[in-house]
Amino acid sequence: MRIAVLILLAVASAAAVAFGGVYALSEAKLRDVKRGPTFDFPIPTDAAAIERGRHIARTRGCFGCHGQGLEGKDFDEQWDWPARAVAPNLAAYARDNTPAIMEAAIRQGIGRDGKALVSMPSFNFARLTDEDTAALIAFLQSAPVVESKLPRPKLGWSVRLDFALGAETHMAQWADQVPPLRINEQEYPQRARGEYLAMTMCNECHGLDLRGATIYPPPTPDLAIVAAYQREDFETLIHTGVAAGGRKLGLMSLVAPDRYPALSDDEINALYAFLTSLAEEPAPEGAFWRPAQ
Ligand code: HEC
Ligand code: HEC
Structure with a gap:
């Protein structure tokens, strides 16, 4: 009897130590962040900047995930x-x-x-300019507060274990890995503009360098695929999520109609100019979001 109790106690305390260890290690990993300089760019208050901020919020998917009234969203079901x-x-x-x-x-x-x-895809916004970030913040500050009741988020033990073991990458690490913009603005102004747009809109899903991602499902294609698109078919894809030849897509056809109808012709032309140019370059190898199969 006594032995059984002792064994039970030993097992219980071993479990407590293991859970405590996983908790402490995962917390340490999540606190291990490289912080950039404190953002002190002035936040504009004029109507044009606020409109610009709304456009950024719309085209970068803030509404899709945080709710069409920005009231927040529980992703438990999805x-x-x-x-x-x-x-x-x-x-x-x-x-x-x-x-x-x-x-x-x-x-x-x-x-x-x-x-x-x-879960928040900050890596998709890592390359937003200070000015666009300030406009986005100005818009969010001006948006009416829609009251909502949201449950508390939960991390879960299997996710904690992944972080504790270093098997998962958190968003500060992802954001830190986003390649710098590289197109020379003086030489290729339209392409540079397209690179900026793609690197702050499409790299959420198409890999941090836009050359495809396989680390999480669904896998996404290398955006050099756009070279196979006519300009009109690209516009249809961007506005509706329907691919060339009328093919219905999956996730792409959910996000495109929510985010990209707001893009101007100039923005679509810039995206098209930049993405078609990717076909001239080989996709870099050895990226963690595109592990060797
Ligand atoms: C794919 C869905 C998704 C998109 C797109 C998204 N968010 Fe989030 N965001 C989340 C989730 C989920 C959280 C909760 C924190 C977490 O789980 O990482 C969050 C948290 C946040 C937070 C609070 C962070 C904290 O805990 O202090 C801010 C601020 C935020 N998002 C702003 C934005 C803005 C601005 C945009 C658009 C530019 C945006 N988000 C786009 C899903 C998203
Ligand atoms: C939220 C994730 C997500 C975002 C953001 C996203 N895509 Fe996609 N995209 C996908 C997925 C997933 C596929 C593969 C097909 C599918 O499952 O929908 C895809 C497929 C595509 C295709 C291939 C269509 C074909 O012919 O098969 C193109 C081109 C494309 N996306 C362009 C873009 C561009 C340009 C952007 C940015 C303006 C973008 N995507 C943003 C998820 C996304």
Whole structure:
């Protein structure tokens, strides 16, 4: 009897140590973030800048994930990663947090609690200019707060274990890996503009360098594929998510109609000019989002 109790106690305390270890290690990993300089760019208040911020929020998918009224969203039903992802009410967040805290979340993948984010695709926004980031923040500060009741997010033990073991990459690490923009603006102004747009819109899913991603499902193609598109077919794809030849797509046909109808002709031309030029260059190898098969 006594022995059975002792064994039970030993097992229970071993389990407590193991869970405690996983918890502590995962917390340490999430706190291990490289922070950039504090954002002190002035936040504009004029109507044109706020409109510009709304355009950025629309074309970068803030509404799709944070709700069409920015009221926040519980991803419990849609995602099984992590235990429960909850995108916060962004208009309320913009009232409660400084622009520096918002910038760290948006471009660096670091939350207001100082820990790396795990679901918010900050790497897609890492290359937003200071001016566009400030316009985005100005828009969020001006957006009416739609009241909402959201559950608390949960990380879950299997996700914690992945972080503890270093098998998962958090958003501050992802954001840190985004390649710099490389097209020379003086030489190729339209292509450079297209690179900026693609590197702050399409690399959420098409790989940090836009050359395809296989690390998470669904796999996405190398955007050099755009070279096989006529300009009109590319516009149809971007506006509706229907591919050349009338093919219906999956995730792409969900995001395109939500985000990209707002793109101007100039923006679509710039994207097209840049993405078609990718076909002239080989895709770099050895990227972690495109591991060797
Ligand atoms: C793919 C869905 C998705 C998109 C797109 C997205 N977010 Fe998020 N966001 C989330 C989730 C989920 C969280 C909750 C934190 C987490 O799980 O990483 C979050 C958290 C945040 C936070 C709070 C971070 C914190 O905890 O302090 C801010 C601020 C934020 N997002 C701003 C934005 C802005 C601005 C945009 C558009 C430029 C945007 N998000 C686009 C899903 C998204
Ligand atoms: C939220 C994820 C996501 C974003 C953001 C995204 N895509 Fe996609 N895209 C996909 C997926 C996934 C596919 C593969 C087909 C599918 O499952 O929908 C795809 C397929 C494509 C294709 C191939 C179509 C074909 O002929 O088969 C093109 C071209 C494309 N995307 C262009 C873009 C461009 C340009 C952007 C940015 C303006 C972009 N995508 C942003 C997820 C995304």
